[in-house]
Amino acid sequence: MPSFPVRSLAFLCASVLSAATANNLNEPITLTSNNGVLDILMIAKPAPIATIPGKPTGWVFQICPRPSDNSNMCPAAAGSPNYYGGTRLQLERGDLLKVRLVNELPLALDSDHASEAGEEFLTLNPINIHTHGMLVSPHDASATDPTYGDNIFVLTFNSANGKPVISPHLHATVRYDYTDYTIQIPKNHPSGLFWFHPHAHGLALNQISAGLAGIITVGHVSDYVCKNLLCSVLLPSVGVRHIILKDTQVLPGGMLQTQEDPDFSAPDGDSDDSRQGKAMGQDTTPDGGPNYENGNWFFTLNGQVYPSMPMTSMAGEIWRITNASGSATYNLNLFNPAQNRNMIMQVISADGVSISPSTATSLTQMAQMGGAKFKPEACPAAVGPLATSSQGGLCTRTLLLMPSSRVEVWVSYRNTRDQVASAPMGASAILRTAGYNTGPSGDTWPAVNLAQVHFLSPLQLNTPGLLDLGGEATSISKPAVIASQLLAANKAAATVPNCKALPAGHMRRVFYGVPTTDLDAFGLAYEEIDANGNVVGAPATDLIPFNPMNDSVCLPLGPGNTPVYERWQLVNVATEDHNFHIHQTKFRVLTHDELMGTINTSSPIGKGIEYDNIPLPHSNGTCGVNPPDDLSNPIADWRAGLCTATPITVEIPFAIAGRFVYHCHILEHEDGGMMAVIQVVPSGN
Numbered sequence: 001m002p003s004f005p006v007r008s009l010a011f012l013c014a015s016v017l018s019a020a021t022a023n024n025l026n027e028p029i030t031l032t033s034n035n036g037v038l039d040i041l042m043i044a045k046p047a048p049i050a051t052i053p054g055k056p057t058g059w060v061f062q063i064c065p066r067p068s069d070n071s072n073m074c075p076a077a078a079g080s081p082n083y084y085g086g087t088r089l090q091l092e093r094g095d096l097l098k099v100r101l102v103n104e105l106p107l108a109l110d111s112d113h114a115s116e117a118g119e120e121f122l123t124l125n126p127i128n129i130h131t132h133g134m135l136v137s138p139h140d141a142s143a144t145d146p147t148y149g150d151n152i153f154v155l156t157f158n159s160a161n162g163k164p165v166i167s168p169h170l171h172a173t174v175r176y177d178y179t180d181y182t183i184q185i186p187k188n189h190p191s192g193l194f195w196f197h198p199h200a201h202g203l204a205l206n207q208i209s210a211g212l213a214g215i216i217t218v219g220h221v222s223d224y225v226c227k228n229l230l231c232s233v234l235l236p237s238v239g240v241r242h243i244i245l246k247d248t249q250v251l252p253g254g255m256l257q258t259q260e261d262p263d264f265s266a267p268d269g270d271s272d273d274s275r276q277g278k279a280m281g282q283d284t285t286p287d288g289g290p291n292y293e294n295g296n297w298f299f300t301l302n303g304q305v306y307p308s309m310p311m312t313s314m315a316g317e318i319w320r321i322t323n324a325s326g327s328a329t330y331n332l333n334l335f336n337p338a339q340n341r342n343m344i345m346q347v348i349s350a351d352g353v354s355i356s357p358s359t360a361t362s363l364t365q366m367a368q369m370g371g372a373k374f375k376p377e378a379c380p381a382a383v384g385p386l387a388t389s390s391q392g393g394l395c396t397r398t399l400l401l402m403p404s405s406r407v408e409v410w411v412s413y414r415n416t417r418d419q420v421a422s423a424p425m426g427a428s429a430i431l432r433t434a435g436y437n438t439g440p441s442g443d444t445w446p447a448v449n450l451a452q453v454h455f456l457s458p459l460q461l462n463t464p465g466l467l468d469l470g471g472e473a474t475s476i477s478k479p480a481v482i483a484s485q486l487l488a489a490n491k492a493a494a495t496v497p498n499c500k501a502l503p504a505g506h507m508r509r510v511f512y513g514v515p516t517t518d519l520d521a522f523g524l525a526y527e528e529i530d531a532n533g534n535v536v537g538a539p540a541t542d543l544i545p546f547n548p549m550n551d552s553v554c555l556p557l558g559p560g561n562t563p564v565y566e567r568w569q570l571v572n573v574a575t576e577d578h579n580f581h582i583h584q585t586k587f588r589v590l591t592h593d594e595l596m597g598t599i600n601t602s603s604p605i606g607k608g609i610e611y612d613n614i615p616l617p618h619s620n621g622t623c624g625v626n627p628p629d630d631l632s633n634p635i636a637d638w639r640a641g642l643c644t645a646t647p648i649t650v651e652i653p654f655a656i657a658g659r660f661v662y663h664c665h666i667l668e669h670e671d672g673g674m675m676a677v678i679q680v681v682p683s684g685n
């Protein structure tokens with residue numbers, strides 16, 4: 001019977017492979033710029049999601065090259081493109097991104113905020129787009145150029161849905177059916193991973209939860225990975241994957257719920273098979289909410305539920321991961337069942353821009369650089385002659401991705417000593433989110449197994465312990481060069497009377513929390529502090545929900561429209577986590593030592609890690625929840641020492657003029673008011 005084991009092995013391999021290929025993770029649909037231009041039609045429309053059981057109808061961006069007949073229809077596509085998974089726009093530095101955004105969305109019938117006074121227009125489902133993380137102009141349309149930049153103060157309505165009643169809440173230029181955008185990418189824009197999504201205040205959660213998001217890649221991984229000769233020889237053997245994380249709730253009747261409810265599913269202590277790519281609806285909710293029993297909450301990669309990821313590259317893979325969920329936080333790890341622990345991964349970039357680990361000399365500094373997104377570990381040394389090559393690398397076993405976070409990691413099989421090694425036959429791992437609780441008054445995001453990883457290829461012999469990072473993506477993106485590249489747009493930006501620079505040594509302080517006037521809302525508060533931490537001018541008294549008529553922060557660019565560096569202290573007085581995101585720039589988290597020193601404007605963007613969103617951990621204590629009625633003022637409580645917050649101070653270079661926003665990127669909170677306007681004006685000389 002010598003042939004039996006061979007035949008059975010062959011049969012086994014064939015069946016494993018066919019099962020795997022059935023749901024292998026596909027790359028997103030990709031559109032690439034040509035001769036410096038990417039000119040696309042982006043149609044927001046309803047479509048069945050074929051990759052989710054029951055094929056619920058979501059809202060997707062159908063994207064195609066701009067038709068030569070100038071029509072607003074994409075030609076019929078072959079096959080059944082997975083638009084829900086998300087499209088990738090591949091650009092080069094210096095490119096022009098031209099978008100015609102078309103609104104063919106249906107009414108938004110389950111929008112919570114549409115029932116609020118003055119916000120009824122949200123039912124009409126207006127849309128816009130934001131290029132998240134990009135250093136580009138938010139310019140307005142002008143007499144000579146009817147197109148918009150990365151500007152969220154324009155809303156495109158589908159005229160088939162009717163016309164809005166104009167109210168003060170309608171804080172945008174109203175357009176119908178389509179809007180043209182022209183977004184110039186500076187020549188020194190960092191290479192890396194960014195994304196695009198709608199930014200209509202009050203509807204952002206609904207539209208993104210329904211599927212409206214995709215990614216933007218600028219340049220190439222080789223711009224910042226493997227800049228030395230040894231590593232560059234290896235790079236062609238490193239696979240690259242783009243992973244867009246989305247989540248969507250499907251009600252018991254099969255309808256997709258756009259108003260995502262964090263209480264859709266009960267927390268799950270055990271990791272049973274029912275959580276492969278989805279969490280079940282629960283039959284009771286602690287706050288007496290709807291009954292979601294027999295509903296499903298899908299957690300997809302590129303729109304696919306619990307796909308397989310066969311790793312066939314000879315030197316591992318770089319995963320470019322985007323959290324494109326509306327409100328969900330992912331606490332990612334790669335679990336190796338045979339070793340019963342989470343595998344170590346090298347961090348290549350955070351929020352799309354490569355990190356510069358060479359500036360960190362200790363794990364402590366790395367931890368400060370990493371903030372709360374990574375628990376950094378030294379990268380294990382390689383086996384053999386390349387044993388010293390792990391100097392300076394940042395490795396981790398967990399990735400805390402709050403909404404809008406991106407991370408790039410290098411993944412390869414690891415032996416029991418965490419060293420890069422050839423995988424034994426049949427080695428596999430599970431990409432999973434371990435679940436995350438955002439605080440006493442926060443949300444509990446479920447633990448879900450997201451994908452199966454199969455290590456199928458023996459490792460190339462000369463694979464080092466970590467990939468060399470050149471850091472070019474950050475070192476080229478000097479704010480002064482960005483400002484000079486965008487000089488014309490900066491000069492043309494609107495001016496504001498009495499807009500004054502922040503005095504040297506002063507900081508802006510932004511509070512996050514719940515307004516005393518509306519416990520169902522979210523708000524920010526603003527004040528200025530001097531070098532001794534004393535409040536200058538009007539102190540913040542209460543959290544304020546978003547008011548587009550109130551531009552809380554204004555600053556002019558420096559002489560000759562050069563960048564201005566500011567420090568902002570972010571104070572979360574709420575009993576749940578939030579995060580900080582600001583448009584049109586990136587920022588560094590200051591270490592304690594840096595905070596004690598003075599601003600160093602020659603210290604480039606490019607030192608450490610450049611973020612566009614960071615977690616703000618919840619306060620501990622009783623701010624905002626004091627007797628007799630549990631309605632105390634959280635800011636007053638904080639000043640009285642009733643809670644401890646963990647203020648995070650960031651250094652922000654402002655190089656781009658215009659009107660834009662900063663906000664919490666948990667979109668339930670942003671839609672609920674946790675957003676404010678900032679205006680950067682030209683210097684006038």
Ligand SMILES: [Cu+2]
Nearest residue numbers: 578664666669
């Ligand atoms: Cu928040």
